[in-house]
Amino acid sequence: MIANWTTAPIAKLTEKVGSGATPRGGEAAYTLSGTPLIRSMNVVFFGFKRDGLAFIDDYQASALDGATVRANDILLNITGASIGRVTLAPHDMDGARVNQHVCIIRPNTCIDSRYFRAYLSSPALQSKIWADNTGTTRQALTKQQILAFEVPIPPLAEQRRIADKLDTMLARIAAMNCRLARVGPLLKRFRQSVLAAATSGKLTERWRTQMNAPSWSITTVDTVAAVGTGSTPLRSNTDFFAAIGVPWITSAATGQSLVTTATENVTDLAIAVHRLKRYPVGTLLVAMYGEGKTRGQVSELGIEATINQACAAIVVDESRMLRSFVKLALRANYLQMRDLAEGGNQPNLNLSKIKAFPLPAPSMDEQAEIVRRVEFLFTYVDRLEARLQAAQSATERLTPSLLAKAFRGELVPQDPTDESSNELLRRQAAAAPETAKRGKKVTA
Structure with missing residues (x-):
């Protein structure tokens, strides 16, 4: 174990773990405005997808009070093909509700929400989510399984340094992916332009004049x-x-x-x-x-x-x-x-x-010249597409690699003056009974 780090189950790191339900009437109950209802389609890694965001009226929302979201809650998909996708609730989703496919994980003061979200997105935790102890694909996560997941806990100050570094690096990776994503359509349009020029006569217009070739x-x-x-x-x-x-x-x-x-x-x-x-x-x-x-x-x-x-x-x-x-x-x-x-x-x-x-x-000679030029240009594009695919594959590996590095304690330096994570957990455990006495029940 890294100096000043420890591990703890999610049960000891949260104030709330729970999902919602389908509104009465299903999709027929959705409205054009009102209280947002977050579904699994809205939860994506390191982001929040607003396309397809549903809304419910006050009556339906009151029936789902127990599934109320707070800003910076962690949202985890717990069923179906998107199981394991995780994100933070944006500030404007404070007061939203979730359905039964999304679990709210509300961190306590022992863990930074951005750090927590990042660990849940990491290869180490994702592999546990996707496979149960028999090695078969898991179709759903239960609350008990979520509570039992172990999380590495650095000192709180180090958690924040890790989260800050990840925010910076992941933003660069996202920007790189956006730039690479624009290249593919450009290459496709280039191919189409080459074909259009080839079959309109523009590609060999000068050649036709030089060779005194017949008109088309x-x-x-x-x-x-x-x-x-x-x-x-x-x-x-x-x-x-x-x-x-x-x-x-x-x-x-x-x-x-x-x-x-x-x-x-x-x-x-x-x-x-x-x-x-x-x-x-x-x-x-x-x-x-x-x-x-x-x-x-x-x-x-x-x-x-x-x-x-x-x-x-x-x-x-x-x-x-x-x-x-x-x-x-x-x-x-x-x-x-x-x-x-x-x-x-x-x-x-x-x-x-x-x-x-x-x-x-065109003449047979010009046909041969057109084919030669198109094949030359397409070979060049093929090489560019191969390089693009290699670059995209490399960037796809960056995020898992970066996350793995973060949770091995290699992303940011440790500071021996930071309060140890064991002391952090002891303080949280001591504060929990006092919180309950004041009527602020901690649930998990």
Whole structure:
């Protein structure tokens, strides 16, 4: 144990530990204003999320008086996927209530609330929260479990020095994360700009003049490629799908630029019965169905495969147009492709729309130059994205590392003149009966 440090269970460090309840009537009882009701979605590490903050009227609030929040109370999520998330109640949440998924932990005078919150956020304590003594994932924390958690207790002055240092360092990490988060969208927009310049002629405008290349024309997909689709074999027939067989690709795979594996395989019998065509390596796939970003996505087969009816297969005649150019032209016009979808709640593309989709038609030499330039620029962006991911991974490790260092006593220097934590706890224990006598009951 570090000099002047000790440990104590949460039961000895708190005035209150308890959660709330769902208001009568559930979400129907929420109002546009009134007393804030803090739910698990509002509790985030080292912050407070105001999106989704609910409100209840005075009648509902009075029924939850026992779950009243004070400023700087510690709020801990005790159920579900967000179990263990912890924060401090902001000053403007003084008087708010919590529901049954959030526990109020009110520190006594032995422990600084910021220090306490930080320890509850640390890898050491989070690992205890997430696993019970059988090693399985914990779904809920009980009050008894919370009260039993042991907390390292430095002298109070050192707790405050640790909390101050963490506030400074974590603010820098947060600022760094914000800056890094802005880079990804910039790189994505750069890719889109490159594709737009490539398919509008701007990327090779000077090259075209220097090489005295012919002007562009417009063609359609079916002029330069054969377009087809596939189908889904009857799943109730166990002879149609097998662990080993011909790869069968669905529209979900179009999220990859190059499809090299399949999650399912079909048999020769399924191919014969459903007249499935085996598409060669290099076939371009366009997702015709799918919600979100799927519809309109473009990928390329890196394996010979069959496909389902949600994909259009484009087999480019490279004597007419380079496959690599067709792929980037389709990717550049992803949004225009999506706009062609028809139908009610779930609009879809169809083969006639794919076949008639317009393509710019530069000379073959210019197509090759465009592809070369795009690949060069995208390779550069790939390197930047790899560096970004490495930086983001490094910053994700900073906070746990910093917290671990803090609670090993390595973040700030110890001061031998600080009152020891044992003396601090003795004073608190002696003061507790006097507090109770004055009618200020301490609960835990």
